[in-house]
Amino acid sequence: MGVDTSLKGTLHRRGLRMTPQRQLVLDAVRDLGHATPEQVCTKVQAVAPAVNITTVYRTLDLLEQLGVVQHAHLGHGAPTYSQHEHRHVHLVCHSCGKVDEAPTELLGAVSERTLSEMGFRLDATHVALSGTCADCLERNDPDAADDAGTPETPEGGP
Numbered sequence: 001m002g003v004d005t006s007l008k009g010t011l012h013r014r015g016l017r018m019t020p021q022r023q024l025v026l027d028a029v030r031d032l033g034h035a036t037p038e039q040v041c042t043k044v045q046a047v048a049p050a051v052n053i054t055t056v057y058r059t060l061d062l063l064e065q066l067g068v069v070q071h072a073h074l075g076h077g078a079p080t081y082s083q084h085e086h087r088h089v090h091l092v093c094h095s096c097g098k099v100d101e102a103p104t105e106l107l108g109a110v111s112e113r114t115l116s117e118m119g120f121r122l123d124a125t126h127v128a129l130s131g132t133c134a135d136c137l138e139r140n141d142p143d144a145a146d147d148a149g150t151p152e153t154p155e156g157g158p
Helices: 005-013 020-032 037-047 053-065 104-118 134-140 142-146
Strands: 069-072 080-083 089-093 099-102 128-131
Touching: 005 020, 020 037, 020 053, 020 080, 037 053, 053 069, 089 104
Parallel strands: 089 128
Antiparallel strands: 069 080, 089 099
């Protein structure tokens, strides 16, 4: 990939240089979609073996400060990074580890309530919802997948 001219300009305005390492880290994040710093490092080291994990962490931190990438916590492990424009809610299956994406509008009502009732503006792009994916539901209980989105009626209910 070529040099990201918008990033180069942003760095230049801050008195920083566009280095090959910064470009490689950005390219890796773009190529991988969602990636931990370790995954980014592995991808970068395939091209530039001398780049170490510390450089990757520092570069990811800088790119996030510049608004080029964002991170999300998808579970107990390291955060994952994606391009800033990559805006969605993460759905993480705690059974198989699969990560799906859903539009941020999924949390629209929650976002409205947290703002109106608590004065808190929710960043839905930084949210990971844990649960069980359709494949795991089907594998573990074929009947449960059909009812996954339907709340059960208590006994004696309508």
